[in-house]
Amino acid sequence: xxxxxxxxxxxxxxxxxxxxxxxxxxxxxxxxxxxxxxxxxxxxxxxxxxxxxxxxxxxxxxxxxxxxxxxxxxxxxxxxxxxxxxxxxxxxxxxxxxxxxxxxxxxxxxxxxxxxxxxxxxxxxxxxxxxxxxxxxxxxxxxxxxxxxxxxxxxxxxxxxxxxxxxxxxxxxxxxxxxxxxxxxxxxxxxxxxxxxxxxxxxxxxxxxxxxxxxxxxxxxxxxxxxxxxxxxxxxxxxxxxxxxxxxxxxxxxxxxxxxxxxxxxxxxxxxxx
Numbered sequence: 001x002x003x004x005x006x007x008x009x010x011x012x013x014x015x016x017x018x019x020x021x022x023x024x025x026x027x028x029x030x031x032x033x034x035x036x037x038x039x040x041x042x043x044x045x046x047x048x049x050x051x052x053x054x055x056x057x058x059x060x061x062x063x064x065x066x067x068x069x070x071x072x073x074x075x076x077x078x079x080x081x082x083x084x085x086x087x088x089x090x091x092x093x094x095x096x097x098x099x100x101x102x103x104x105x106x107x108x109x110x111x112x113x114x115x116x117x118x119x120x121x122x123x124x125x126x127x128x129x130x131x132x133x134x135x136x137x138x139x140x141x142x143x144x145x146x147x148x149x150x151x152x153x154x155x156x157x158x159x160x161x162x163x164x165x166x167x168x169x170x171x172x173x174x175x176x177x178x179x180x181x182x183x184x185x186x187x188x189x190x191x192x193x194x195x196x197x198x199x200x201x202x203x204x205x206x207x208x209x210x211x212x213x214x215x216x217x218x219x220x221x222x223x224x225x226x227x228x229x230x231x232x233x234x235x236x237x238x239x240x241x242x243x244x245x246x247x248x249x250x251x252x253x254x255x256x257x258x259x260x261x262x263x264x265x266x267x268x269x270x271x272x273x274x
Contacts, residue, residue, distance in 0.1 A: 036087055046081075162193045171205060187222060233259070
């Protein structure tokens with residue numbers, strides 16, 4: 001490997017002067033990532049090669065605070081765009097190998113023969129890279145968890161779509177299955193919205209619900225009871241015979257202030273003034 005070297009150079013200047021050769025070495029060390037560089041740039045606006053130079057600069061200059069901050073930024077970026085962690089790991093290992101290749105050449109040019117000094121450099125550089133990886137993965141994990149929680153909350157909110165009809169009447173069309181988790185979300189969301197929107201009549205359309213087991217029925221009745229205690233009238237529409245049968249078998253009575261109608265259209269005709 002023929003490299004440009006001058007006696008006035010330090011390690012950082014040596015790598016910067018031979019920037020293109022460093023990049024070539026890096027790409028050779030990261031064969032599996034090469035084909036993904038353009039894709040990662042397009043998806044996440046992450047320039048792997050430029051970031052490699054930035055990371056090497058922080059490592060050589062021993063800028064630990066900047067290195068941690070950079071690792072956190074990288075962790076957030078990779079989590080945000082769901083980029084493959086194995087590519088990141090291989091890329092960092094490739095940076096380590098390329099860097100050590102240039103360190104070896106640099107000390108050959110300088111004639112440095114102090115083994116103790118060399119091992120001190122080895123410790124500092126490897127420790128910095130390990131710190132970068134540790135910070136990156138921690139930030140990636142915590143931010144990914146945050147994103148997943150936000151997505152779960154969004155899905156939960158979409159699973160309880162309260163639709164205002166006018167100032168006092170809203171519709172809650174329920175679709176799919178209702179388990180204990182969704183029943184808890186239903187209870188919290190309904191009570192919160194009844195209070196904040198001052199809903200006087202809430203039409204619960206169950207035409208999209210095929211079945212409810214006894215435990216869910218108990219939870220569902222708690223929703224109705226809590227809403228009634230807040231002064232909101234519940235109107236239930238579209239109950240299928242399977243649900244009616246299960247409710248009848250359970251022996252759990254409806255709240256006295258609850259009305260039931262066959263269809264949502266009937267409820268809209270009876271309770272809404274257009």
